[in-house]
Amino acid sequence: MTEGAIQIREILIAVIADMLDGCGHVAVGASSPVPGAAALLAQARSGGAMRVSVLGSTRHNFFTDGGRELFDCAAQGRIDAFFLSGGQIDGAGNINLVGIGDPDRPKVRFPGSFGSAYLAFMVPKVILFREEHTPRTLVEKVDFVSAPGTSDPGIYRPGGPRALVTGRAVFAFSPDEARFTLRSVHPGETPETVAAQTGFAYNTPDTVPQTPLPDNDTLALMRGPVARAVAETYPGFAAQLWGIAA
């Protein structure tokens, strides 16, 4: 398994896992296989120090107090990292999960805000993840703010977005500036190709490295025990990416 060419999603998994190192408890929403795989990879590397809660999983779900527990647990400060996505994400870190046009008669309707308006405030390290990186998804200003990227200083907000990972690049987010900074571009991309596909303005340092590829140890771990753990929770994803069944 370690011999195959490195796939883009493996790069995404590895780069997100790096962001999670040192977290004590990472929670992952349902239907988030790339972040889920990243969390399970980071856990495998943590020597048992990291707890991973995957909503919708039976095996990786430690909650026993009903649907509210994830949110209460976050408010208690017991969740260190979480992932959010958006139908639209803008340059101020706002995400839109509601739709485009008048919400009462939308042109495009997304599913809804889920817990984003809450978890974006409560979890210290929120990682925004959206594979589709186009001017359609990464917009100057979202049509509807499901969760704001930043808040006024007087607002209680222990957490917020810290990074954005897409199919093309990795950005860091500065809450003080309310602005992203390009950190790396994935293989096949340049700062220029990324800029052309991004609808919002952001900081670009003088040198932007390529997103690091997972090393052989990481690949072996990912394609071995982590892939098997992923397959339990995201069978379709694991089959497609690694050709393995649960």
Place this chain on the structure above:
Amino acid sequence: MTEGAIQIREILIAVIADMLDGCGHVAVGASSPVPGAAALLAQARSGGAMRVSVLGSTRHNFFTDGGRELFDCAAQGRIDAFFLSGGQIDGAGNINLVGIGDPDRPKVRFPGSFGSAYLAFMVPKVILFREEHTPRTLVEKVDFVSAPGTSDPGIYRPGGPRALVTGRAVFAFSPDEARFTLRSVHPGETPETVAAQTGFAYNTPDTVPQTPLPDNDTLALMRGPVARAVAETYPGFAAQLWGIAA
């Protein structure tokens, strides 16, 4: 068992049970054997229509959401009757479960208010019960209001005290008047002997009947199946009153 002389506590049990007829759900606090026995008697007569929750009982406790559930359940309007007592009870229906003198350095300290300050508001039919009927327990004004007998019209209050049962007499309570009315006196008492032992003023109708004695059917029920049910929860009480073991 039905042949023995009627005991005063059997009269109390029967008169309280009469007050509970028609209730769907009666809750009883721990260490309240007379009200508990009355609730079990009323339940036995209800043809299965009455639910009785006895706190501290394993068999008659239907709560599965922890200590808060009794209170939440009452706030939901699902408890029709409850019992409260007091180290002092005054003529306005106030009860004192905290103490006498400066609460920071009390002359006499009672255990504390328990849930009285809440349940006295939430439960439609609160029955005050105190066997000791003396000027020491039934006072003009309590030293400390654990739970007020009445509230201003603007205060949300679906419940409150409706009666007071003591070892000497039965009173009804009018929330509009914030005042008790003597309803009956137990065998051996007269309106005058009751008045002499009561520290607060109350209404006395022209004719005050004797508290009715339980009839033979009630006695048979009480001394039979009800006594056995009581013994499961209050073994000491059942042994003392009816000489039966659990």
Place this chain on the structure above:
Amino acid sequence: MTGPAILDIADLAARIPDGTRLAIAPDYSGCSMAVIRTLLQRRARGLRLVAVPTAGFQADMLIGAGCVAEIEAAAVSLGEYGPAGRFNAALRAGRLVMRDATCPVIHAGLQAAEKGIPFMPLRGILGSDLVARRPDWKVIDNPYAQAGNDPILLVPAITPEIALFHAPAADRDGNVFIGVRRELMLMAHAARRTLVSVERIVDTDFLADEARAGATIPALYVEAIAQAARGADPVGLFGAYGPDEAALADYAQASRDDAAFAAWLENIDAGQMVSA
């Protein structure tokens, strides 16, 4: 004592009047698809759904059949099966009132109803456009702020008229075992009335079973139950059976097209399983 009525599914469904404010479980918890099918066949009208806290197949089916006037939800989606087609179509056509929320608001609103309080404060959420669209959410200054202004959101109690869900088992007294799916207990506490379908009715007294009692809704909160084996088909039931993936994919397909949905609903009317 007298416990909940034990009915058949038709009689259970008949206890849900048109116009009911009806709390339903999310797809991953206990969905009473057996009752939903009956509501579809009846063409229930004017339901005001409360999703706890998100909705999927149940809501989309009911919306498609014209049963729903309004839905409060943190999201409506068929999850990995894609968008909720009937929901989206109804919204685009202006035929449905969507009260957009976020998950913890719905949990907190139900907890407020459970505690008999008019509102509950919640951190976060401020600055979301959700707040502007919910006049029933209020912002106050936290009376417990140490210094300066500290705005905090208040959300109102959510008191469904009826909570409807499906659970693995009830005992003869009407106590309902729910395992870790504690949102079902919250629904039962918060709603004025609770109707439950179950896979089976057993003779064991759950409240006397030391292991299960703590994960059981006492009969006190349950108005009526009905037995419906595989009553959560096709979405599946925790601890019992998984989703019928082919049926869910078929439905997702049908939901995205008026004619296909109409054909799907005809099958329901003809007495097919929800999954047909």
Place this chain on the structure above:
Amino acid sequence: MTGPAILDIADLAARIPDGTRLAIAPDYSGCSMAVIRTLLQRRARGLRLVAVPTAGFQADMLIGAGCVAEIEAAAVSLGEYGPAGRFNAALRAGRLVMRDATCPVIHAGLQAAEKGIPFMPLRGILGSDLVARRPDWKVIDNPYAQAGNDPILLVPAITPEIALFHAPAADRDGNVFIGVRRELMLMAHAARRTLVSVERIVDTDFLADEARAGATIPALYVEAIAQAARGADPVGLFGAYGPDEAALADYAQASRDDAAFAAWLENIDAGQMVSA
């Protein structure tokens, strides 16, 4: 993953510093008498107890030994064994700060901590003298009132530094089974740290046990556990063993007299069971 530390009782007790705001279970729930005995022997100082929501033997013993600066409780009593003698004596002597509450306020305060909110509203209670003596309780006008003024009480979050209790069993991962004693889960959610003694540590994974999972506190909330067979003696443990009535009556007697209590405490120091 790394679960809670598994310690002996002495090391578990050593994690409770003097001055801790310590939540303890009521007598009918899970009292860690084994840890309490260690705290007595150590003559812990300055504990600020939170009774959930009432206290009995544990609190009276600790107060008698001078371990307690303050207690928040809806009541302190030895129940059917009578008044809490050391509590009463300490109050009369002005040696103890009693923060009188009422049961639902303590539950609501812990729920506020569980939800990370600064306060919780509660109905009732207005007009009780408790309100005047609790400046941390506030009355506001209900922002959701339909018409006119509608005063409602707010109570602050109660966030214990440590929750301490005894439970029937933990599994090897540190998940703790609590059955219907759900206030123990609330304590664990609300407190910053949770220390638990258990009758036994078993190999079964409670979270994988469909019957028990819903009545289990996940290890996530538990810092450390210690095994202590009959660790709730003499008050007894739900589902396991009853109270030692003779020992409780003896203690109740001793609690009402300085010299008798001093003798009782000497026995504790000499390593007797709490019940001695």
